[in-house]
Amino acid sequence: MNNILTQIGIENYIFLCVTLFCIGIFGVLYRRNAIIVFMSIEIMLNAVNLLFVAFSTYHQDTQGQVFVFFSMAVAAAEVAVGLAILVSIFRNIGSISIDNLKNLKG
């Protein structure tokens, strides 16, 4: 493991993850379909997870990998809640486009 890191270099991992993270952000910003927004958020989280792993290898320290489990679990829980909310929205207005959520404003 270690030598791979030395070959490639931690920076590249960081760039990769940042790129992924930004892709996630742009996804959140530009897509209107709630499901896809969820997925973009997932991309963000997973980018971070990947970075965690990379760092933990870099530091030769397992805490980072443990943390990944935390964040996965949390992400799962979040999505579960999110989907639940989405379902009830779909029940109410029959659409999952977040552009329809404009009753509350001003």
Added chain:
Amino acid sequence: MTTLIAIVGLGILSLIFEIFDFRKAIIPVTIIGLLAILGLTVSEFNSPESYYNNMIVVSKFSVSFSSLFIVLTIFLIALSHNFYDNHQSKLSDYIAIKIFLLAGAVAMVSFGNLAMFFLGIEILSISLYILAASNRVNIKSNEAGMKYFLMGSFASGIILFGICMIYGAMGSFDIVEISDMSQSAELPIWFPIGIVLVTIGMLFKIAAVPFHFWAPDVYEGSPTLTTALMSTLAKVVAIATLYKLLSAMNADINYSFQIVVVIISIASMTVGNIMALRQVNVKRMLAFSGISHAGFMLMALLSLSTSAGSLLYYTSAYALSGIAAFSVILYVCKNRENEDIVNFHGLGKTNPLLAAILTASLLSMAGIPIFAGFFAKLVLFSQTIQAGYLVVVIFAVINSIISVGYYFKLILAMYTKEPNETRTAKPFLIYAVAVVAILLNIIIGLFPSLVLDLLA
């Protein structure tokens, strides 16, 4: 530590009660339980200690803030009796969720490790998403939940990324180690970036400009009790955590970072107050006032080393008056389709006591003397001037003047308008909560040292 465990236990207990159908007993039991836990927590005040190799660190700071959270939760649960009386079947869920939320809150202020911090904030957030959307049939509630969820998880992503960066820089999640290392001269650039990202995430939670957009919508859409919870408990937790985080990370050393805080704080005050002026929906108005108060609280971050006590004081003052105000709102807007000011017309005649309480809490928020809000502002001003940011104080003053404008809109509606109909019901718990909350507010207003000296 025991606090945390006890709280979780209590949450589970309330779920079990549901199974055995002791629905009636849930609220009393939880309240009693929480009181017991409060005692337990307070007893830990003078015995700072850390558990599970610094996962949880019990300090004066954590204890005092957790006690505040517990008190607030007690109020909120007491209020929920009347609030949920027409869907009893889910009562235990609501209570349980609130208690778990409290657990998250406590975890957040007493974390010794970023993992704990992350878990805490997620527990808090997720419970809040659920509560916000808890009124399934009401599209507004759904929308509020959805908006909060989307942005909240986005913010969590940012926080997570920040934590990751910090980890990358320090190779550890342990606060103590991190702060030790942060003293050393050369730090990788990731570390400050990480701190900033985490800070931004927390700023979102306390709804500071420009991360505040969610607050008004979510506050308006969510069930009123949830709004109360968000505007009091959630906000307080977030600011306390941010404070702890930054003081642990020695972020106040950096001047340009303080400039950012200054700008954000001024912006929050101003935007919050200006926007609140034209609101007709009371919850929405309080949301904006909450934003401005977030701005005030941020002033505490300008003198990290000294302002723990004053932050505690400000948050308690704010939260208590918020609780009092919301309990009146709960009473007034029960079984109404909205929370517009119209509903408050003539409250001064139909129900002088509650009107007086609401007035008092609003005056406290506006910072009129003998109410705690005044001293809260005073101590913050004093510290900020000491820190050399007179300009912030000037803005704060101007904003306090603006804020009077909309607080008084409500007071005027209560006293000068004719009542549209009379309310007969006099739910005991709401009265009790309102009175106790405002009394506490006045007491700490008259004897600020009670709170101020805790963390001095």
Added chain:
Amino acid sequence: MAMDTNLALVLLLTPFLGFLINVFFGKSLGKSASGIIGTLSVVVSFIVAVSFFLQINETKQAINIQLFDWIQISKFNVSFGFLLDQLSVLWLLFVTGIGSLIHLYSISYMHDDEKMHSFFAYLNLFIFFMITLVVGSNLLVMFIGWEGVGLCSYLLIGFWYKNQSYNDAAKKAFIMNRIGDLGLLIGIFILGSLFSTLDFASLQTAIAAAKGVDTFWLSIAALALFIGACGKSAQIPLYTWLPDAMAGPTPVSALIHAATMVTAGIFMVSRMHFLFDLTPEIQTIIAVIGGVTSLVAATIGLVQNDIKKVLAYSTVSQLGLMFLALGFGAYEVAIFHVITHAFFKACLFLGSGSVIHGLHGEQDMRKMGGLKKAMPITFWTMLISSLAISGVPVFSGFFSKDEILMTAFHHNIPLWVVGSVASIMTAFYMFRLMFLTFFNDFRGTEEQKHHLHESPALITFPLIVLAILAAVGGLISLPGNSWLNEYLAPLFAKAGTEEHHLGTTEYMLMAIAVVGGFIGIGIAYAKYIKQNTVPSEDAEITGVSKVLYNKYYIDELYDSLFVAPINSLSKLFRDYVETGISSLVFGLGKAANELSYQGKKLQNGSVGLYLFGFVLGMCAIISYLFLAQ
């Protein structure tokens, strides 16, 4: 000394007591009772005054009584005190003396008025304040009386308060006096800060001692004081209130606006003579103003048809003569004329009152005439007084006026001319008055005609007394050996020098004055007896006489210069400035609201936008913190 104090208090407080009684019990006491009480209270003070007079005349010692500290100023205290010396006692004599006569007169004159008791209350109050003014031992105590008499004249001019035009006259009088009072106050301030005392005695010594004092400030002070005098004694430019003051009941005009109050200015100047003596330029101003006033007032008097208005203007003119004398430092001369004038002018007013009484309120001389037979006593008394005022020899006026003119001649020929012309005119209009009122045949309505009757004894008695005094009053200061001058000598250091030995010039002057007087009378006789002309109706008056009849349009001038501008300014402020400022204040609130309104549009409920803001903020912060540095 204690004796004196008590006496002084009696002197001062009996009229006040009378006032209180009349205020609180007047109505229940009934008219006659309240009248008698009022009169008695003044008579008492008169007696006390006489006793003081005898004492002073005996000892030549001024009595100085200090009661208690009144106002504390950092540099000095002002105490409540009385100063009874030749001057004040002299004034007391004729104030209380004529006062009692006029009270007596009023008992009958006001008997038909339902508010008689309040009338007497006011009169007593006036006497009280007048005494305070005269006996005050320092400028501020004098100021109490000064303002007090102003108040009383306000109350009495507006005595028939249902008539708003009377109230206007009262208000005008009060405010014009106030203008003078401000001057007086300023003078007091300056003197106070220069010499840190306001007490007459100590001021005199202080000013005498003070060599280093900047004479500029002294002159300012003197001028300020003189402005005060102008207000009270109706001199140009502040004289216009006096003619309007005739709105009050006739006894009031006699007492306040002829005999006593209006002479307060002369009193004050003579009191402060030690100041004026040091400021010759101010004295010149005084002389000039006095002369001009006497002439202007006389010219106006020529054409007035209201019997009281004529007397009013003659009063102004006579006061002008007195100031003329003051201007030349001839205080005792001025005082002499004050006294004689008090006699004959009071008599004239009361006489006119009796006429008006006889005609049931008619004041227009064009509707009188031929009253000689109907009311002989009134006629004869008024005739004597008219002779006196016209300066016909042996009558009192002759001596006093002659003294003034002589003094004027010795100092300043042009002013002497002015004075002489004024006195000729005086002779003319006084006899115009007499002829129009008493000669030829009655021009009033039939109904009035057979009600014509002589007034009752209570009215005629004071007339007779005053007429006698007017006739013989001159004796107190005969040219050559003047009792008055000697009496006042201790007061006015250089009084003696003013004494003129009677040389040819003096006799020549007397002759001129007398001839002038007779010329005036003659013209009047020719015009109103020979040709038997009657002044034309207001509408037909034209040319110069129109200007005169309208008093040179001075009132109109003042209105357009001061009153109107202030009022329109007030309107401007009220309607525009006030609203302007307040809308400025509201404007801030409005602006905030507008901002809020715009802000609501930003909060448009779209998650996308919110997140965009979020990210934007985040980028801004990061770029500021990391990319900028």
Added chain:
Amino acid sequence: MNISLILIILLVGSFATYLAGDKLASKVALFFGLAATGCTIVLLNHFNLGENISYSSQWITLPKVSFALQADGLSLAMILLTTVLTAIIILSSFDNEFKNAKAIYALILFMSFAMTGTFLASDGLLYYIFWELSLIPIYFIALIWGNGDAEERKKAVVKFFIYTLAGSLFMLVAFVYMYQKAGSFLIEDLYKLKLDINEQKWIFTAFFLAYAIKIPLIPFHTWQANVYQKAPTLGTMLLSGIMLKMGLYSLIRWQLPLAPLAAKEYMYIFIGVGIAGVIYGSIVALRQKDLKKLLAYSSLAHVGLIAAGTYALNLDGFRGAVLQMIAHGFVVVGLFFAAEIIFRRYETRLIADLGGIRAQSPKFTSMFLILVLASVALPTTFNFIGEFTVLYSLSQVNIWFAILGGTTIILGAYYMLKMFQHVMLGETNTKTFADVTLSEGLTLVIIIAVLFFFGLYPKPINDLITPSLETILNTINKYN
């Protein structure tokens, strides 16, 4: 036995009044008002015997705030004014029928409690707290019991509240700033503070904002006339009689000693402002249609003169100002009460609708006239003493100030007599006007008695206030 007793009496009184219920409220309130007055007099006596009647105790450790009440001649004089006027005001409203009377009387006592505190507090923050506290009751009094169109009233009152609050908040900032320097809010520590001229200028301005709005001085006066007009008369009395004096008192107690250099530098400007107020107020008063508004503007003129006197920074100025404060307090309360009496009879305050009252009510007329004369400072009334002393002090600064300020005795006479003429005189009014009732008469008589007594013998008050004023003057002159 110390001065906190007065505060206790008033506070207890306000609760007791509220509990007493609508029937008894006025009586109970009057009782406590008189109790406070009596207590004040007793304490005054102790004070004159040289006893120390001040009270001080630690309150908040951090920031260091102590509950310090200090009684010197000046504050005692003001308290005497407050308590006596409170009693008078309560007495004056005996003939009014208020809805929810217990509340309004309780508020009155509470307000007088707060104002007393303001006059007593010798700790900056305590002072500020009382200062703000006094705002709440009058806000509700004016809002709930006021007269005229509700919307208009609301606008006026809210403007008043926000405006005054705005001013005082800047004062708070100034206090906090000084606290950072001095490490304490205690007045003596603040007096010891040596700030440089620029700091002083800022502090002076901050204080000036607070006081100029409260007093009010032009151009910060726009709230005044409307609120005076809209508030119920006893509210107006509280405002004009006492509350406005808080501002003037604070000039002497706080602003000038804390920023003496600035005060000296700006002296002429602020005297000018005061005198401009005199002239402006008098002129605006001339053409007012509403009796209460007219009185409001007359009050504006008078306080302008008082403020000018304080800014003259000499003993006479201070002394005259304080005397005039007290005198004006009484006379203005009397005048507003006269307006109220008329309103009770005729249900209007429009001068145009009045007139011809004198014939029907000799007693009322004479008392009203005396009050009018007092307010135009006729000698032997208390107001003359004050006005004379103030004008004298101004003449010490510059004779022109005295002359311009002196126009008040002309213009004042003009608008007051004009008002009197059109309100009271003229043809007998068709509507009958009952003469004063017992309580009305009593109230007016008391006021008039006070005015005349001190008009003839101001020495007691003079001796009371002079020493404290001298100490303050010394503080002001500490720099040179």
